[in-house]
Amino acid sequence: MDRMLYVAMSGAKQNMLAQAHNANNMANVSTTGFKSDLAAARSMPLFGNGLPTRVFSMTERAGTDFNPGSIQTTARKLDIAIKGDGFIAVQGKDGNEAYTRAGGLRVSATGILETEQGLAVIGDNGPITVPQAKRVEIGLDGTVSAISQTKGAEVSNAVGRIKLVNPDLKTVAKGNDGLFHLDDDEIAQADANVQVVSGALEGSNVNVATEMVNMIELARQFEMQVKMMKVAEKNDEYASRLLTLG
Amino acid sequence: MAEPLWIAKTGLDAQKNRLSTISNNLANVNTTGFKRSRTVFEDLIYQNVRQPGGQTSQETILPSGLQIGTGVKTVATQKIHQQGSLLQTENKFDMAIEGRGFFQILQPNGNLAYTRNGEFQLSADGQIVNSNGYRLQPDINVPQNALSVTIGIDGTVSVSQPGNPIPAQIGTIQLADFVNPSGLQALGGNLLGETAASGAAIIGTPDSLSFGSLVQGSLEGSNVNVVEELVNMIETQRAYEMNSKAISTADQMLQYVNNNL
Numbered sequence: 001m002d003r004m005l006y007v008a009m010s011g012a013k014q015n016m017l018a019q020a021h022n023a024n025n026m027a028n029v030s031t032t033g034f035k036s037d038l039a040a041a042r043s044m045p046l047f048g049n050g051l052p053t054r055v056f057s058m059t060e061r062a063g064t065d066f067n068p069g070s071i072q073t074t075a076r077k078l079d080i081a082i083k084g085d086g087f088i089a090v091q092g093k094d095g096n097e098a099y100t101r102a103g104g105l106r107v108s109a110t111g112i113l114e115t116e117q118g119l120a121v122i123g124d125n126g127p128i129t130v131p132q133a134k135r136v137e138i139g140l141d142g143t144v145s146a147i148s149q150t151k152g153a154e155v156s157n158a159v160g161r162i163k164l165v166n167p168d169l170k171t172v173a174k175g176n177d178g179l180f181h182l183d184d185d186e187i188a189q190a191d192a193n194v195q196v197v198s199g200a201l202e203g204s205n206v207n208v209a210t211e212m213v214n215m216i217e218l219a220r221q222f223e224m225q226v227k228m229m230k231v232a233e234k235n236d237e238y239a240s241r242l243l244t245l246g
Numbered sequence: 247m248a249e250p251l252w253i254a255k256t257g258l259d260a261q262k263n264r265l266s267t268i269s270n271n272l273a274n275v276n277t278t279g280f281k282r283s284r285t286v287f288e289d290l291i292y293q294n295v296r297q298p299g300g301q302t303s304q305e306t307i308l309p310s311g312l313q314i315g316t317g318v319k320t321v322a323t324q325k326i327h328q329q330g331s332l333l334q335t336e337n338k339f340d341m342a343i344e345g346r347g348f349f350q351i352l353q354p355n356g357n358l359a360y361t362r363n364g365e366f367q368l369s370a371d372g373q374i375v376n377s378n379g380y381r382l383q384p385d386i387n388v389p390q391n392a393l394s395v396t397i398g399i400d401g402t403v404s405v406s407q408p409g410n411p412i413p414a415q416i417g418t419i420q421l422a423d424f425v426n427p428s429g430l431q432a433l434g435g436n437l438l439g440e441t442a443a444s445g446a447a448i449i450g451t452p453d454s455l456s457f458g459s460l461v462q463g464s465l466e467g468s469n470v471n472v473v474e475e476l477v478n479m480i481e482t483q484r485a486y487e488m489n490s491k492a493i494s495t496a497d498q499m500l501q502y503v504n505n506n507l
Contacts, residue, residue, distance in 0.1 A: 016499070017295065017314065020249035023492045024289075024315035027257030029485045030264065031287040031318055040310075044302075060296070061313045074284075076326055104286060106324070107426050109445035116286040117321060132425065132448060134346060134456040148456060173298075176313065178289040208488060215495050222499045226506050233507070 004235075007054055008228035014041065014059040015222040021061065022214050025206045032116075033102030034204035035174070036065045036211075064174050069101075069205035071197070078105040080138050081202040082164070086194030087172075087180060088142075089122040089163035090115055097122060097187050098179035099165060099172070101202050107136065113144060113160075119179075121162055124190070128160035138162070138198045164194035249314065250496035256317030257489035260287055263320045264482045271470045279330070279363030279436055280468040282475075283323045290316040327427045330362075330469035332461060338395050339366040339374065342466040345458020347421030347450075350383040351376055351437060358383065359437035360422055360430065360447070362466055378435060386417035399459040401452040421457050422447040 021039040028034040040062035046054045071081050080103035082088065087099035104116045113121045113128040120127040123144075130136055133146035134154070142162035148155050165188035175181045182188055264285045274280040298311030332342050341364035343349070348360035359380075366382060369375045372390060374382045388395060392405035401419035424430060429443030440447055453459035 012503075016248060016250070017312065019496060019499070020253055020314050023250040023253040023257070023489075023496070024317060026485075026488050026492050027253050027260070027318040028287070028289050028315070029257070029488065030261070030481065031289055034289055037313070037315065058296075059312055060308075060310045062310055074326075076328065104324075106428055109426050109429060109443050111425050111445075116324065117288055130425075132423070132456050134458075174292070174313070176292040176294060178292065178315070208484075212488065212491070215492060219495050219499055223502050226503055230506050 003054055005229055005232040007056060008225045008232060010056045012222055012225035012229070014057050015218050015225060017059045019215065019218045019222070021059070022211055022218065026208070026211050026215075029204050029206045029208060031102075031204050032104055033069070033100055033202050034206065035069075035101065036204070036206045037174070038062045038065055039214075064172075064180075065205060066169050066172075067205050069203040071200050072203050073200045075199050076104075077135065077137055077198055078107070079103060079201045080105065080142075080162075080196040080198055081200040083195045083197055085169075086164050086166040086191065087188075088115075088196075089165055089188070089190075090119040090179070091122055091127065092119065092175075092179055092181075093177060096181070096185055098175065098177070098181055099167075099188070100179050103196065104201055105138075113162075123160035123162060125160070128162065130159055131157075133157075138196065140195050140197075141192065142194075142196055162196070163190050164196065165189065166191040166194050248496050248500055249316075251493055253315070253317040254489045254492035254496065256290065256319065257492070258486060260285075260318045260320050261482050261486040261489065263323075265479065265486075267323055268475050268479050268482065271475050272472070275468050275470045275472060277363075277436065277468050278365055278465050279361060280470065281325045281327050281330075281362065282468070282470045283325050285320055286322040286324055287318050288321045290319050292316070324428050325430065325432070326469065328469045330467040332464045333467050334463065335465055336463050338397075338463060339368065340364055340463055340465050341366065341397060341419075342461045342464040343421065343452070343458045344461055346427075347423050347452065347457045348427075348438065350420065350422050350447075350449075352381045352383050353437070354380065357439070358422075358447070359433055359439055360424075361436050361438065363436040364465055382419065384417065384420060386419070388416065397460055397462040399453050399461070401460050418451065419460065420449050421452050422449055423456055424448065 018039045025036045041057045044056045044058050045052045092098035107130045108114050111129050133148050135147040137145050142164050144160050145156045145158050167188040171183045172180050267285045271282045292313040292315050295312040300308045351359045353359050366374050372388045374386050396404050403417045404413040404415045406413045425445035430438040431441045433439045450457045
């Protein structure tokens with residue numbers, strides 16, 4: 001029997017994987033700081049005995065779309081959004097430094113500044129401890145100040161500065177935890193040019209229209225692969241009919 | 247069987263949770279001292295279908311692998327402790343906190359609960375109680391013959407009594423504050439309870455250190471921003487529709503296989 005059936009089947013399977021990819025982007029359309037994943041297909045010629053006539057396709061996550069998401073104002077002091085390029089350094093679940101654009105921060109029960117996922121935000125000298133204060137404010141350059149009040153006068157104390165980085169995007173990849181990591185778990189240098197806005201969050205950068213069009217395209221492609229499988233079946237059927245007649 | 251179905255399902259769940267939060271915020275738009283919540287989403291772990299850098303042959307490696315996300319998860323509903331607007335009521339036992347802090351309320355089970363709702367009244371035996379009859383802590387007894395009650399910005403409660411030109415101080419209202427107020431657990435009835443995430447209560451006098459000041463004769467309105475909630479609602483509905491579209495597309499793909507092979 002011809003191998004055409006297998007080539008078509010692998011095509012359908014890869015389309016299904018790409019569809020899963022697409023569905024994940026759409027499911028994260030309202031996740032703060034989410035960056036959509038780009039899917040791509042690549043042809044994989046099969047080398048073996050004889051000519052390499054069979055070319056299978058393979059779906060890949062070619063990379064992440066680093067375009068900024070829309071900025072949503074929340075007026076909450078501990079929400080920060082990055083202006084332009086850059087990342088906030090956090091301590092990942094494995095203890096290594098990781099990077100994120102989701103800037104909804106909070107102060108933990110022990111006074112550590114952390115993300116909504118409970119990951120400690122890294123400052124110039126490790127995690128930032130915020131003392132009991134009337135108000136906590138985050139400046140343009142990531143400086144965290146605790147504002148306390150004594151006899152009606154407000155006193156502002158800088159308690160640390162959030163590490164903001166801007167590594168070369170070619171070396172940044174999304175890990176399985178959804179955070180960004182540098183290749184070989186390297187640590188990025190703090191960049192003084194990265195600025196944050198307090199009282200705002202960066203929304204997901206998923207472009208819904210693109211994802212919907214992709215979804216339709218993938219569904220139709222999938223149908224074509226199935227059609228090819230059907231054709232393979234027909235071919236086979238006719239061939240065996242010829243033999244029975246002879 | 248088909249990942250897209252399950253991934254899109256997590257999207258539907260998340261948007262449903264978000265809508266519940268929005269509805270709850272909108273329902274409490276007139277609740278005194280109510281703090282709005284927001285849902286926090288996180289992308290679920292990624293599955294490595296093909297490891298980047300894997301060997302495709304002796305000499306070649308995969309330039310980029312295939313990692314497929316498994317959808318979205320609602321990690322938290324977070325209370326946003328922003329100041330609500332102050333409403334003048336001229337009722338002498340109504341109090342609002344301008345700034346940080348919570349009133350301490352003694353629940354019938356003996357535990358303390360915390361609230362920003364300053365609608366207080368007098369009980370039959372002269373105690374300051376909330377609208378459910380739970381006592382404000384520390385206990386303050388208002389004498390029966392009190393002509394007027396004054397609550398200062400620092401929580402001092404004083405009364406003027408007949409025949410005495412100098413008001414008598416009968417107690418001080420103290421506030422509780424938390425390192426992480428968002429970590430408090432909502433108990434319903436406008437009350438919040440201490441948790442491991444909020445940290446232990448820090449008790450202090452109003453208008454000192456980090457504590458806000460008391461305003462007598464005012465109430466703190468709900469901090470729900472109706473316009474913002476409506477915009478969120480539109481966004482949620484559309485996201486829900488898109489995810490259900492992804493489910494129906496995946497379904498159609500499978501149906502096509504079933505019908506054609």
